[in-house]
Amino acid sequence: MNKATSHITSLLKQPSHSLTLNSVLSSSLQQWRGIRVKVRNGNLDQALQLMQRKMQASGVERLIKQNVEHHIKNSEKRVLARKSLERRIQAQELSRKLKSILTKKVRGL
Structure with missing residues (x-):
């Protein structure tokens, strides 16, 4: 600031x-x-x-x-990429689970 x-x-x-x-x-x-x-x-x-x-x-x-731009080391880039990949996979798994739960509720199973 x-x-x-x-x-x-x-x-x-x-x-x-x-x-x-x-x-x-x-x-x-x-x-x-x-x-x-x-x-x-x-x-x-x-x-x-x-x-x-x-x-x-x-x-x-x-x-x-x-908006402040600074140099990011390649090792930091790899760590950030891995974390974003893990977040995306976790979100996809959660959405898949929720979808299956909702379809079971709608079908009355």
Whole structure:
């Protein structure tokens, strides 16, 4: 979150009457979400703290963290692929079991 906050403060060179997250996020996110914080008595630090809390509550912080790109080692990729495969197989088995239970109930067996 500190990286996002520092990015926002670097974009805001001069204090304004309201901080908008819309100016920071991409155009697709602008239409989807917007957070506005009023700066009272020129207190930018308090406004940034309030905006940080609002970002955490609305889930924008998670979106920012998801879009951070970094290098993933091949061993980590293999582990992630194996875990996703196991989840998919487990979900398929569960759906197969539920389907058989429901068909037995419908047929009255």
